[in-house]
Amino acid sequence: MKRITRKSYALPYAVFLALFVVIPLFLILLYALTAPDGHWTLQNFAKFFSQTQAVNTFVYSLGIAMITTMVCILIGYPIAYILSNPRYNRSQTLVMLFILPMWINFLLRTLATVALFDFLRIPLGEFSLVFGMVYNFLPFMILPIYNILQKMDKNLIEAAQDLGANPRQVFLKTTLPLSLPGVASGIMMVFMPTISTFAIAELLTVNNIKLFGTVIQESINNNLWNYGSALSLIMLLLIGATTMLTSREGSSREGGGLW
Amino acid sequence: MQELTPIIEIRQLSKHFNGKTALDQIDLSIRKGEFVTILGPSGCGKTTLLRIIAGFEVPSSGDVWMEGSTLTDTPPHLRPVNTVFQRYALFPHLNVFENIAFGLKIKKVAKISLDKKGCEHTRLTGLSPREIEKKVKSALKMVGMTGYEFRDVDSLSGGQQQRVAIARAIVNEPEVLLLDEPLGALDLKMRKDMQLELKEMHRKLGITFVYVTHDQEEALALSDTVVVMRDGRIQQTGSPIDIYNEPANAFVADFMGESNILDGTMVRDHLVRFADTEFECVDAGFGENTPVEVVIRPEDIYIFDNNEKGMLTGLVVSSLFKGIFNEMTVRVDSFEFVVQDTRNYEPGREVGLIIRPADIHVMEVERTQNRFEGSLIDAEHVAFLDGVFECTLPSELSSLEDIKGTPVQVDIRFHRVILHDNEEDGIIAGEIAFILYKCDHFHLTVHTDSGEDIYVNTQDVWDVGDRVGISVKPRYIKLSVP
Known part of the structure; x- marks a missing residue:
């Protein structure tokens, strides 16, 4: 009988990865490149690019995801900056409060948001969609920026002051560039889920606005597995490209991670 | 090249952090072009002082003046000083060139130009890229780092990072360069090389250097003036030679290098008694039979085979080879002297010692016993240092009718204070803050929990930082009316 080596401990994880990551990805690729009758084809991709409506939805989703990410940066960065500055915040409590919503299931949160908009008689639409997404994903932007700002060597700020930088210049020339890896992680954490989301869009626009995620979900629901897989693959490639873009910035400096 | 005008004047400067005093009424005047070293053990406030000059800390009271105007309300970025930080603080997102150019790119210089009508216009403009490049190159040359412009700062060694940090500061041509233990992170060899280079840089630049260190050798080697804190x-403030040869007190003597410090008595002018022997000395003006402290540097004691000529005779207890000399401990009765000599005497040898009058340095003692303000509780108890001690009342106090709350002066001799390993065994507790070996006993400074210090003479070995219980036998608590 073969001896149990250290390598054997990795086996369960290998099985897990194979079953739930590698094989599904392979299946998506397979379905995307075949027709329902099983022969190889690029027809699924051709179908997507020939349908203006599908491409429009894709571009629209991209736009919404970018706006959401942008709004998250604009709101999240100042919050992270204030939280990490001991002059304004000495306790972990405030940080906790900003993360607290993450404890609640996002579907519940989103349903609550719908109820809130109904109560305030604000029509559900683009605004409520972006609001819901920002509300859901803001903590993912705040945390990595907060972490990197907090770990930053305070001597660097003093060094910049010492060299003649006024507070604005200190921020623009030192704090901001040094915190960019955190912003990059934040972008990844927000952009990736927003581009593929469909539940938030469904609930917060009463299914009036279709996002790319919705289209994929509908295709799969309507048994258009091959077309749906092709769309998923396009989305995966897009997310892959974003990851590569942001991680190049992120990996060059340590300490930009989420936690 | 030194001028006598002060560039920095510090007046009555104090700084408290959360009730703890970091700086207490500091007065210091730094001359233009001087190399001043602020020397002291960790926690003595030297870095705080430097940070106040740089503007990173606001003093609790007092002022820093620079060339006649107060700096107190000037933010760091407007002060004509630059700092070399202890751990370099180079910007990791910038390369060597960009790091050094950081200050230059921000700097605005007044440019005077003539318009068409011939009127002068003063305009604030940034330096041109060519000027910046020229300055950065010359700063790099100054620190011996030519050719490293486009290296990532993370790829540099500690010594190289230090050089870049120095270049980044001096390129701005500050009036005063502040250096916060800049060589602390370097190994010994590198440190020695950098010391020479710093000294050379100071000579070439002609600006004022304020240097903070805990390394007395460094302070002696580099400075025009040493400030011991x-x-x-x-x-004490003085030239390295003064500080070394004429320490103001036992702390300075001890901190400035290996030395023999003893309690003594000034019998009369030019005659001092210590180690149960009378010695001729050059000091005078202390009065007759005055308690003093005596410092003798180990290299100033002559050691030779025992014969009748020795002023002291003793037994070599230990001998260590230290390179250019041997360091021997010689026991003379109950006193241990540290002696340095190129010749070696094996442990167990009987030797004679001679100390020349000029090598005996006599200092005034800061105190001869502990003195506290206390108040009586009843006929058998007195409160001081936040503790209640048993005592016996002297007659002048026992005649009082209502003695509770009467303020008294409490005197306790150093060797009457008893220290306990367990805090609970003492009446009050404290932490050992400073230990001075005085040839036949240790003189300890103990920070009691009340905040006041108590001084203790003991034969026992304690360590700095030990928590101890403190008690005093009732008969050794001397009470008097203040």
Whole structure:
């Protein structure tokens, strides 16, 4: 009988990865490149690019995801900056409060948001969609920026002051560039889920606005597995490209991670 | 090239952090072009003082003046000083060139130009890229780092990072360069090389250097003036030679290098008694039979085979080879002297010692016993240092009718204070803050929990930082009316 080596401990994880990551990805690729009758084809991709409506939805989703990410940066960065500055915040409590919503299931949160908009008689639409997404994903932007700002060597700020930088210049020339890896992680954490989301869009626009995620979900629901897989693959490639873009910035400096 | 005008004047400067005093009434005047070293053990306030000059800390009271105007309300970025930080603080997102150019790119210089009508216009403009490049190159040359412009700062060694940090500061041509233990992170060999280079840089630049270190050798080697600090106070200010040869007190003597410090008595002018022997000395003006402290440097004691000529005779207890000399401990009765000599005497040898009058340095003692303010509780108890001690009342106090709350002066001799390993065994507790070996006993400074210090003479070995219980036998608590 073969001896149990250290390598054997990795086996369960290998099985897990194979079953739930590698094989599904392979299946998506397979379905995307075949027709329902099983022969190889690029027809699924051709179908997507020939349908203006599908491409429009894709571009629209991209736009919404970018706006959401942008709004998250604009709101999240100042919050992270204030939280990490001991002059304004000495306790972990405030940080906790900003993360607290993450404890609640996002579907519940989103349903609550719908109820809130109904109560305030604000029509559900683009605004409520972006609001819901920002509300859901803001903590993912705040945390990595907060972490990197907090770990930053305070001597660097003093060094910049010492060299003649006024507070604005200190921020623009030192704090901001040094915190960019955190912003990059934040972008990844927000952009990736927003581009593929469909539940938030469904609930917060009463299914009036279709996002790319919705289209994929509908295709799969309507048994258009091959077309749906092709769309998923396009989305995966897009997310892959974003990851590569942001991680190049992120990996060059340590300490930009989420936690 | 030194001028006598002061460039920095510090007046009555104090700084408290959360009730703790970091700096206590500091007065210091730094001359233009001087190399000043602020020397002291960790926690003595030297870095705080430097940070106040740089503007990173706001003093609790007092002022820093520079060339006649107060700096107190000037933010760091407007002060004509630059700092070399202890751990370099180079910007990791910038390369060597960009790091050094950081200050230059921000700097605005006044440019005077003539318009068409011939009127002068003063305009603030940034330096041109060519000027910046020229300055950065010359700063790099100054620190011996030519050719490293486009290296990532993370790829440099500690010594190289230090050089870049120095270049980044001096390129701005500050009036005063502040250096916060800049060589602390370097190994010994590198440190020695950098010391020489710093000295050379100071000579070439002609600007004022304020240098903070805990390394007395470094201070002696580099400075025009050494400022010795302890517990937020300046102990002594003077040239390296003065500080070494004429220490103001036992702390300075001990801190400035290996030395023999003893309790003694000034019998009369030019005659001092210590180690149960009378010695001729050059000091005078202390009065007759005055308690003093005596410092003798180990290299100033002559050691030779025992014969009748020795002023002291003793037994070599230990001998260590230290390179150019041997360091021997010689026991003379109950006293241990540290002696340095190129010749070696094996442990067990009987030797004679001679000390020349000029090598005996006599200092005034700061105190001869502990003195506290206390108040009586009843006929058998007195409160001081936040503790209640048993005592016996002297006759002048026992005649009082209502003695509760009467203020008294409490005197306790150093060797009457008893220290306990367990805090609970003492009446009050404290922490050992400073230990001075005085040839036949240890003189300890103990920070009691009340905040006041108590001084203790003991034969026992304690360590700095030990928590101890403190008690005093009732008969050794001397009470009097203040």
